[in-house]
Amino acid sequence: MLTRIDHIGIACTDLDATVEFYRATYGFEVFHTEVNEEQGVREAMLKINGTSDGGASYLQLLQPLRDDSPVGKWLAKNGEGVHHIAFGTADVDGDAEAIRDKGVRVLYDAPRTGSMGSRITFLHPKDCHGVLTELVTSAPRPAEEH
Numbered sequence: 211m212l213t214r215i216d217h218i219g220i221a222c223t224d225l226d227a228t229v230e231f232y233r234a235t236y237g238f239e240v241f242h243t244e245v246n247e248e249q250g251v252r253e254a255m256l257k258i259n260g261t262s263d264g265g266a267s268y269l270q271l272l273q274p275l276r277d278d279s280p281v282g283k284w285l286a287k288n289g290e291g292v293h294h295i296a297f298g299t300a301d302v303d304g305d306a307e308a309i310r311d312k313g314v315r316v317l318y319d320a321p322r323t324g325s326m327g328s329r330i331t332f333l334h335p336k337d338c339h340g341v342l343t344e345l346v347t348s349a350p351r352p353a354e355e356h
Contacts, residue, residue, distance in 0.1 A: 211299065211300070211301075211305070212297040212298065212299050212305065212345075213265070213297075213298050213299060213300065214265055214267065214297070214298040215267055215295065215296070215297060215298070216265060216266075216267065216268065216296040216297060216298035216344075216346040216348070217255070217267065217268040217269060217270045217295075217296045217325075217346070218268075218269055218270065218292060218294075218295055218296070219270045219272055219292070219293040219294040219295070219296065219344070220269060220270065220271050220272065220290075220291065220292055220293060221272050221273075221274075221281050221284055221285050221288075221290055221291065221292075221293040222271055222272065222273055222285075222290050223273065223285065223290060224273065225252055225253070225254060225271055225272075225273035228254075228271050228273075228290075229254050229256070229271060232256055232269065232271070238256040238257070238258065238269065239256065239257070240254050240255070240256060241255045241256060241257035241266075241268065242254070242255040242325065242326055243255070244325065244326070245275065246323075246324070246325070247275070248322065248323070249279065249280065249281070249324075250274055250275045250276050250278075250279025250280065250281065250282065251272045251273060251274055251275060251279060251281050252272075252273045252275060253270055253271060253272050253273070253325060254270075254271045255268045255269070255270055255271075255325055255326065256268060256269040256270075256271065265298045265348050270296075270325065272293060281293060293342065294332070294341070294342035294343065294344050295341060295342075295343055295344070296330075296343070296344035296345070296346045297343065297344070297345055297346065298346050298347075298348060299345055299346065299347055300347060301347065302321045302329045302330065302331060302345045302346065302347040303320075303321060303329075305345055306321065306331045306345055309333060309345075313337070314333050314334065314337040314338065315333065315334035315336075315337050316331055316332070316333060316334075317331065317332040317333065317334060318330075318331045318332065321345075321347070324344075324346060326348070326349060327349035328346050328347060328348050328349050329346070329347045329349075330344055330345065330346050330347075331344070331345050332344050332345075333345070
């Protein structure tokens with residue numbers, strides 16, 4: 211069962227400048243940064259709020275490490291902007307299977323490791339009205355992180 215909007219992924223060409231925009235304009239601070247070699251991105255998670263299920267809502271800013279990464283290819287085609295929406299779930303495996311059973315293409319056979327040790331999978335945008343959709347089961351994490 212999907213419980214919340216976990217994050218909205220935003221593709222950018224300059225992570226540091228984009229972080230500064232969100233900090234200066236909205237007051238959002240970086241909660242977590244990492245490089246995900248498998249996904250080919252350098253990212254910053256900006257925490258928006260906590261939720262009743264112990265998760266949180268974030269903006270995920272994504273700068274590609276390589277032009278041939280999924281985000282790099284997407285940026286080349288579309289330019290900067292909203293890349294995907296991610297829904298939180300306690301059971302990414304079960305929810306992905308239930309959604310697959312409804313005829314929606316799930317892009318990974320098994321969930322992969324995402325930001326902050328989460329487990330993730332994606333749904334095909336052509337089956338989701340043009341929106342790349344991610345399902346996320348958050349890893350247990352400390353109250354504050356940077």
